Amino acid sequence: MKNLKTTSMKLHKLIPFVELISKGLSFIGVILITRMISVESFGLYYYVISVVAWASVIMDGGISYYAINRSINDDVDSLGSLLSYRLLFSFITVLFVVFIFYFLKPTILIEIALYGLTFIAVLMTAFFKIISRTQGFLNTDFLTVITEPVLRILFLLIAFVFYESVELNHVFFILLISAIISFSVCYKSFLKNTALKLEFGFRFSGMIGVLKETKYFMLMYFFLVGYKRIEVLLIDFKFGDTDTGLFSSADNFYSSAYLFFTSLILVGIKDYLKHKKQEKIKQFFYVLALVSLSVLIINFGSEILYDIIYKPAYFEGAKYLKTLSYSLLFTPFIYYLILKNNYEDKTKQNFLILTFGFVFKIILLIMTINMSQFVLGIVLSDLVLLLSFLYGSKFSKKTPVYNKSKS
Secondary structure (H helix, E strand, O other): OHHHHHHHHHHHOOHHHHHHHHHHHHHHHHHHHHHHOOHHHHHHHHHHHHHHHHHHHHHHOOHHHHHHHHHHOOOOHHHOOHHHHHHHHHHHHHHHHHHHHHHHOHHHHHHHHHHHHHHHHHHHHHHHHHHHHHHOOHHHHHHHHHHHHHHHHHHHHHHHHHOOOOOHHHHHHHHHHHHHHHHHHHHHHHHHHOOOOOOOOOOHHHHHHHHHHHHHHHHHHHHHHHHHHHHHHHHHHHOOHHHHHHHHHHHHHHHHHHHHHHHHHHHHHHHHOOOOHHHHHHHHHHHHHHHHHHHHHHHHHHHHHHHHHOOHHHOOHHHHHHHHHHHHHOHHHHHHHHHHHHHOOOHHHHHHHHHHHHHHHHHHHHOOOOHHHHHHHHHHHHHHHHHHHHHHOOOOOOOOHHHHHHO
16 A cells, blocks of 8 residues: 555656646647738637636636645635636626627627636536645546647647648637536546535625635635736737737747746745755756756747747747747746745735835836847846745745644
């Protein structure tokens, strides 16, 4: 039995690499999309994703980080009803966003609606991933990571091979179908492999109770997602769809590397927080070495990557990728500090620091006059945010809130 548990723990450490494969598949999907639509349409594609991703904070209702925090502390019994409330929050939010864009930008209303529905399915699946990963349910964790990108690649390949003309709304329809099928598969696996009982049904008092529990998680998450997504919205506002498309091509490479490191951190966070200081320092330098290597590879290989992967129209994005890669020296450690603060009942502190970082970033990026300055401003903003978290970490007690309540 002990050997089985040890084997399971070793396999669980492979999850960051499975995430990397998943992101690689997603990236191939993005390449296919860039081959089927123009740079301007790709800029709109990323704009829609950014809008819905930011709106997903309200769809989520702070439940993701709340669930991570509870699950890290092995307090999962109360999480069964959260899926219903996430579904309720999601539908209300999508209807509201569609209503807003009916007046704000009606030309992409169909795309907003399609991706809004897609994100509902994605968020439902993400809930299964959170519980499975932090509790060690390996089979379901693998499925939540790999199923949707595999389906997406399959459907996009069919469209690429068999259709001469593909519109942007066709792309978003493919994403919706992939997400729905993936949710169905992962839902069945979750029920089969976990003991958590999902409770369906809505009560107004229950909804208020959930929001009271998750309010600081939701506020924190709003500024965390906004901190990243505001980049695309500002580029579209300041420089237009073409520059949005070029930046997005670079951001896809950056996001692949970032997801790998955050997955590495999330898988090991429970054990890491309990380690002695010497072991923590050792693991910190291990992650730092991997991050530094990634930055070097991206800087020396960006033109080659662009030459192989993208159409010539995207090649200017290679210089943005070089600059953007330096953010990897900061952002994985920001992610760790956010999880650590949540674990230590400092979610309100996360909210305040992220609010400062969000405002600072907007002011700095608005002041830029070209795309090179804009991307450099992103890196500088990430450095300032990391320093803010490090400074803030000096002012708190190190007592996990849920462990504290059990003692």
